[in-house]
Amino acid sequence: MAKGGFPGMGGMNMNNLMKQAQKMQKQMQEKQEELGEKTLEMTSGGGAVKVVITGKKEIKELKLNPDVVDPEDVEMLEDLIMSAVNEAIRQVEEMYNNEMGKMSGGMGMGF
Numbered sequence: 001m002a003k004g005g006f007p008g009m010g011g012m013n014m015n016n017l018m019k020q021a022q023k024m025q026k027q028m029q030e031k032q033e034e035l036g037e038k039t040l041e042m043t044s045g046g047g048a049v050k051v052v053i054t055g056k057k058e059i060k061e062l063k064l065n066p067d068v069v070d071p072e073d074v075e076m077l078e079d080l081i082m083s084a085v086n087e088a089i090r091q092v093e094e095m096y097n098n099e100m101g102k103m104s105g106g107m108g109m110g111f
Contacts, residue, residue, distance in 0.1 A: 040091050044084040053088040
């Protein structure tokens with residue numbers, strides 16, 4: 001066995017492995033911060049409800065088309081809002097998974 005190496009590791013020593021892990025951790029942290037600053041906009045009901053969400057899953061804006069506000073059908077409006085919010089959250093999670101998957105190089109690290 002080579003000094004500082006492990007069998008089957010191609011002579012890679014522990015220091016290099018640790019440096020690479022630290023570099024990757026720093027890059028991932030920076031990417032998470034970058035993604036947290038992004039915003040996504042989702043709509044439902046053909047634009048009747050609009051949600052703007054940040055990468056930190058914080059709702060920044062919720063707009064309702066006045067035509068969709070029907071006092072006789074509050075349940076429909078609630079469904080449209082829920083649909084837009086859930087889709088916005090799903091899109092943020094997909095954005096994170098895509099970006100972090102690129103960084104981890106398919107190493108199976110779930111985020």
